[in-house]
Amino acid sequence: MSRIAPPKSAPVSKRDPRTGVVQSQDDVCPVCKSARYMNPSLRFLVNPECYHKMCESCVDRMFSHGPAACPIKGCGRTLRKHRFREQTFEDIKVEREVDIRKKVGATFNRREEDFETLLAFNDYLNDVEDITFNLINGIDLEETNKKFETYTRAHGKEIEENAQMAVQERQSFSAAQKLERQQARERREAARREEEEEKREVEENRRDVLNRLASGADAETVAKEGQRVQLKKRMDRQAATERQSYRRLKTLTKPEPEAPIDPFDGLRLVDSYFTLQDDYIWEGIQEARKDVKQTAGGYDVGDYAHRSLVAAFSGLGVFVADEITQRDQLAQNDGVVSEDVGLKDAKMIHAA
Amino acid sequence: MTQHLNEDDLYRTSSQYRLWSFSPEGLAALRRKTHELAITRASQYATKSNSYDGQGGAAVDCLTSEECLRLVQRYLDQVRTTSDHFKWPIPVKATAVQYLARFYLSNSPLTYPPKEIYKTVLFLACKTEATHMTLSEYARRISTPADEVLAPEYKVMQALRFTLDVRQPYRGLKGVLMELLNLAEGRVGEAEGVETGGAKALQAEMQALEMPPKTAQTMWRVKPAGKIESKDQMDRINAAYSAARTILDGPALLTDAYFLFTPPQILLAALHLADEPLTSFYLRTKLPLDSDLRPKILTTIAACAELLDSFSGSHILSKDERAALEQKLEGCRDPSTRDLVGSHAVAKRGGDGGEEAEEKARKKKAAREKHLKEGPAHSPVAKSSSLASG
Numbered sequence A: 001m002s003r004i005a006p007p008k009s010a011p012v013s014k015r016d017p018r019t020g021v022v023q024s025q026d027d028v029c030p031v032c033k034s035a036r037y038m039n040p041s042l043r044f045l046v047n048p049e050c051y052h053k054m055c056e057s058c059v060d061r062m063f064s065h066g067p068a069a070c071p072i073k074g075c076g077r078t079l080r081k082h083r084f085r086e087q088t089f090e091d092i093k094v095e096r097e098v099d100i101r102k103k104v105g106a107t108f109n110r111r112e113e114d115f116e117t118l119l120a121f122n123d124y125l126n127d128v129e130d131i132t133f134n135l136i137n138g139i140d141l142e143e144t145n146k147k148f149e150t151y152t153r154a155h156g157k158e159i160e161e162n163a164q165m166a167v168q169e170r171q172s173f174s175a176a177q178k179l180e181r182q183q184a185r186e187r188r189e190a191a192r193r194e195e196e197e198e199k200r201e202v203e204e205n206r207r208d209v210l211n212r213l214a215s216g217a218d219a220e221t222v223a224k225e226g227q228r229v230q231l232k233k234r235m236d237r238q239a240a241t242e243r244q245s246y247r248r249l250k251t252l253t254k255p256e257p258e259a260p261i262d263p264f265d266g267l268r269l270v271d272s273y274f275t276l277q278d279d280y281i282w283e284g285i286q287e288a289r290k291d292v293k294q295t296a297g298g299y300d301v302g303d304y305a306h307r308s309l310v311a312a313f314s315g316l317g318v319f320v321a322d323e324i325t326q327r328d329q330l331a332q333n334d335g336v337v338s339e340d341v342g343l344k345d346a347k348m349i350h351a352a
Numbered sequence B: 001m002t003q004h005l006n007e008d009d010l011y012r013t014s015s016q017y018r019l020w021s022f023s024p025e026g027l028a029a030l031r032r033k034t035h036e037l038a039i040t041r042a043s044q045y046a047t048k049s050n051s052y053d054g055q056g057g058a059a060v061d062c063l064t065s066e067e068c069l070r071l072v073q074r075y076l077d078q079v080r081t082t083s084d085h086f087k088w089p090i091p092v093k094a095t096a097v098q099y100l101a102r103f104y105l106s107n108s109p110l111t112y113p114p115k116e117i118y119k120t121v122l123f124l125a126c127k128t129e130a131t132h133m134t135l136s137e138y139a140r141r142i143s144t145p146a147d148e149v150l151a152p153e154y155k156v157m158q159a160l161r162f163t164l165d166v167r168q169p170y171r172g173l174k175g176v177l178m179e180l181l182n183l184a185e186g187r188v189g190e191a192e193g194v195e196t197g198g199a200k201a202l203q204a205e206m207q208a209l210e211m212p213p214k215t216a217q218t219m220w221r222v223k224p225a226g227k228i229e230s231k232d233q234m235d236r237i238n239a240a241y242s243a244a245r246t247i248l249d250g251p252a253l254l255t256d257a258y259f260l261f262t263p264p265q266i267l268l269a270a271l272h273l274a275d276e277p278l279t280s281f282y283l284r285t286k287l288p289l290d291s292d293l294r295p296k297i298l299t300t301i302a303a304c305a306e307l308l309d310s311f312s313g314s315h316i317l318s319k320d321e322r323a324a325l326e327q328k329l330e331g332c333r334d335p336s337t338r339d340l341v342g343s344h345a346v347a348k349r350g351g352d353g354g355e356e357a358e359e360k361a362r363k364k365k366a367a368r369e370k371h372l373k374e375g376p377a378h379s380p381v382a383k384s385s386s387l388a389s390g
Helices: A056-063 A092-107 A118-137 A141-154 A156-214 A219-243 A283-290 A301-313 A320-334 A343-351 B007-012 B015-019 B024-053 B065-086 B090-106 B114-128 B135-141 B146-150 B153-159 B170-185 B199-207 B230-249 B263-274 B276-286 B293-310 B319-332 B340-349 B355-373 B385-389
Strands: A013-015 A022-024 A044-046 A053-055 A267-269 B003-005
Touching: A044 A056, A053 A056, A092 A118, A092 A141, A092 A156, A118 A141, A118 B355, A141 A156, A156 A219, A283 A301, A283 B170, A301 B007, A301 B170, A301 B263, A320 B024, B007 B015, B024 B065, B024 B090, B065 B090, B065 B114, B065 B319, B090 B114, B090 B153, B090 B170, B114 B135, B114 B146, B114 B153, B135 B146, B146 B340, B153 B340, B170 B199, B170 B230, B170 B263, B170 B276, B199 B276, B230 B263, B230 B276, B263 B276, B263 B293, B276 B293
Parallel strands: A267 B003
Antiparallel strands: A013 A022, A044 A053
16 A cells, blocks of 8 residues: 655745745746745746746846747747836736736727717727727737727827827826825914914913903903903904815806706697597596596596597598609609618518 | 697608508509519429429419409408407407508518418507417417417518508597587587587587488488487487498408508598588588698598498408419419428528627637636737737
8 A cells, every 4th residue: 555645735935025926935937947945036027928937047048148939838939138027917817918908008098088979988998998808818810900000090199199198197196286285284284373373362361351350340341351352353263264265165056947848849739620628428438537447547538539539630631642652753853762662672572 | 949740740750651651553553563573483483393393384373463462352351350259459450451461562472372471460460459469379269380370470570661550540430429429419629710600500500411311321310200309419420430430340441441541531431431411511610611621631531432432342252262262372372481480490590691690709708708717828919010019
């Protein structure tokens, strides 16, 4: 009976304190097979061409003399030394996807303000996402790259302008941030100063009252006066702070009341052949008027009468033969095949 | 800016006016064209089948356009009978008959024999007119397999140009009845521009109306006593209404009235046939004497009344004649439309044309799943120079 091998212990892994990358003892360079166990300062670099990782020493050794082929079996892409960089994400898929998105985003950098309708903007975003998806998954690469190129050629100037605008915005944004911070600091100082002043004034007032009481004035009047003075000072201070308040509120203008919605947008149906009467003696109407099942739901019997009468007359003055022949003649004169006459349907037999 | 529409403008917006109204010549031309196309097609597949059999190119004995029309009319009547069998309200009946008539404006019985189509049309009408019956129940009661009922449905929809609204005269007739009864009672709603002389005068005029002629369809006849009371007026109006209703149920549906006239014209024509003096009196209160539309409307109504009157039940094929025609049809019908159920099933599955699109869809789905599971590092990265320069 063979001895069962002892279970493998979990690989020891810890985080590099400087870069934060998780390093485990089992990290092995696929090219030179050197493990971290032997060189604790082993660093892996990745090339965005094919995303194969290898240790720094391999990179130095192979690519210092110019571009060379990738040593991983099956991948022979020419790699350049300056394109190697440290992997930012743990997952190599994410790394690749982020790179692709950055490239796509550098080209397709239009903003919401450039579009007239939300629908157009959403369509643009949809197309960009389609392109990104195709690039990430390698679907229809030729077509996608063609789209890429046509877009770049067509909108070259726009892309540059947008890029510059983005840079400027970032700068102005940081400047605005600094300004805000400064203002906040100043406000804090002002508040502190005010508190101190208040305290001082209260003290003064109290001392004043005591002095006056000591000098023999009437206690009540002195007390009242003291309070009045204090109150006045407080009100003045509040008014002063409100006047110099740093945040100006916009005066709220009440929006005009909306006009009631007209569902027909100005259309009105006119009864030209009849006038609706209040009551019809026909027993159908009379019974419906008394029937609880009909009236309980709020059904108006007059609506039925109106609808019946409209149906009785809608089309009375329409002379089909003349109007249709007239319309067909007009259509023929325009040279357009009239679809409405239904002649096309006769051809549908063949299509069937 | 208010725009005023009157009832005629309202009718002009309907699909029945836009797509399914014709002049008599236009209608005849359309039918002729359909029939000719069907005949040419028939000769094509006839020669094909003859060459298979090895016989000579014998001319196929096709149905004439007259026979096609009569066969379709027979099945219009069949639809009416079946709808009554189900005890469905009359809008369903009218809609179904009109659907079938419209279908055969652009298709020929040679391609789609009406025997296979009329059940589908009736089912579609019951769905459209809100008296829905489940397919299984319908198929059971009509003794047909359910997929036979469903198979031609898309073809029917295409032939109908996807317009399913059929404007009908029945509700309008009720409206006219309401107004007439009120007139008899002495209450009047004034129409523009019409000089009536007031409610009482109209009531008196109505009472003084002459009797309906012998040829009128109404059942009402004056009592031997002679004096007309208001109750008799009511009877007269109600009798005229039911007679008109019967006309609308039968001849109006089985002729081309819906293609050539509008529903108000049809209903007034039916009323005209039922009780002519009453109808003329009613129109006098509605149309001002000096309007230029008035004579035109009256002539149109008269023309429609003539069309309705010229129809008679004996025109419809009898059972034996129908069987004989259908036998003849068997020999000359289009063989490619024989198996409607099969072609419907194929169409539902996606058919042959959809293969490429399916491929692409499958590839995208697979790529998406791979993206979630494995890594794109395994898949080839774009080698385009524009990206490499990035």
